[in-house]
Amino acid sequence: MRADARDNRARIMTAADDVFGRSPSASTDDVARLAGVGIATVFRHFPTKTELLEAVLTLRLERLRERARELSGDAEPGKAFFEFFTQVVSESASKLAIAEALTAAGAVAGAEAQEAGRGMRSAFNDLLTAAQRAGAVRTDAEFPEVYALLIGASRGATAAKLDPAVRDRMLTLIYAGLKPYA
Amino acid sequence: MRADARDNRARIMTAADDVFGRSPSASTDDVARLAGVGIATVFRHFPTKTELLEAVLTLRLERLRERARELSGDAEPGKAFFEFFTQVVSESASKLAIAEALTAAGAVAGAEAQEAGRGMRSAFNDLLTAAQRAGAVRTDAEFPEVYALLIGASRGATAAKLDPAVRDRMLTLIYAGLKPYA
Known part of the structure; x- marks a missing residue:
């Protein structure tokens, strides 16, 4: 080219x-x-518009994957995990596309987007595991439900057109539930 | 008739x-x-199909409102609050319509569905307040973020086509975050 x-x-x-x-x-x-x-x-x-959408979706997922990989080297794995979670949800609130990309990363999306989606989920899983080892996230929380929480928080923020303050307070409640028992 | x-x-x-x-x-x-x-x-x-959808959506919201009102007389307000939350999310997982009805209860839905949606939110707010007074839900959680959590959990469960076990573990995490500080 x-x-x-x-x-x-x-x-x-x-x-x-x-x-x-x-x-x-x-x-x-x-x-x-x-x-x-x-x-x-x-x-x-x-x-086609579909090809353009597919390319944008793939780019989004690749950027999130890269961000997760960058953060996985962080000296504070707990901070890194929650920072990534917050970034995904914050972007979803202002950009519908993120939430739809996340959902679409399953069956509807093409091979490239699916690959990028798998990479993103895998990098997110690494952040979770590191945060659990560091004692920042309860160890009985498994990936499927934590990922469902991420999708849910993203879609909840988007659907409710949350103002940032409400979105942050919603995340505070979610993060309290992810912390280890006192 | x-x-x-x-x-x-x-x-x-x-x-x-x-x-x-x-x-x-x-x-x-x-x-x-x-x-x-x-x-x-x-x-x-x-x-029209729209009128039929509107009627179904209204019926759904009215049933949820009635369920919330029934539960608001419960002797254990904490149990009642979490039972209602679980029911909304469980129905969403199997029935896309609930989540869409909840989202649609805003701008798109007609006057009747909006009224039913307001009634449902108001009854849910009563359950929340009672659960907080009973010490079962942290008192610094305000309605907007708790409602955003309900929407998010419903949409997360629907979008991820969660199996019931994952959905229940996701709810366990959310409920842990809603409990008062130990």
Whole structure:
């Protein structure tokens, strides 16, 4: 791919992340406009809206996976776990796409997004295990229910269009339940 | 309304609750078939699918409101609060419609469903307050975040198609966070 084509692709992805993040039903036209490219250029890179959505979803999941991996080297595993949890939920509140990407990472999404979703879940699991070893999260909490909590908190924050203060207080309650018994 | 018309209406509602509960995109035909009435009878009672959905959603919310009111007289307010929370989340897991009804009870739903939604939230708030007075729920948890937790747990359970065991362990974590400090 030539450098200007690569630039265009990156600009389209950034615009699509923004546009679909605000409204999953937005049009490819809106994306082209924000990216400052013609609609033909968008279709050259992404022949269908589904392919564009898939690419954005994959990028989102890959970024979350990278963030989780970065945090897994943290000297304070408890802090790292809760920071990642908070980041996922905070982004969901302002960007519907995250929550839908998370749900979609199962059956509906294509192979790339599924792979990225698996990577993200695996990195999140590592953060959980490290936090439990460090005594910051109760050890009887297993991955499936902690992941269900993450999805639930994300969707609860998105569905209820929570203001950040309520979202943070909701997270305080969830984190209290994840702490080891006193 | 004549008695046989009332019977038909009740059968259509019960069938619609079941059909749309399993698949919100099901057709009015499916409802007529399960109810054992002709499609013309369905349309006489509910001229559009939206009106039928609205009626089912309202019925769901009214039943939850009634359940919450029944429980509010319970001698053990803590038990009553957690029992209601569990019932809402359990029904959501098997019936998508509940979670969508809860979300829809905001802007999209019509006046009747909104009224029923307000009634349900108000009854849930009474359960929360009673449980807090009884020392079963931490008193610094305010209604907005507890309601966001209820929505989140319902949507998390639905989105993740949780098996009941994972759902129950997720609820155990949430309830641990709602308990007063040890």
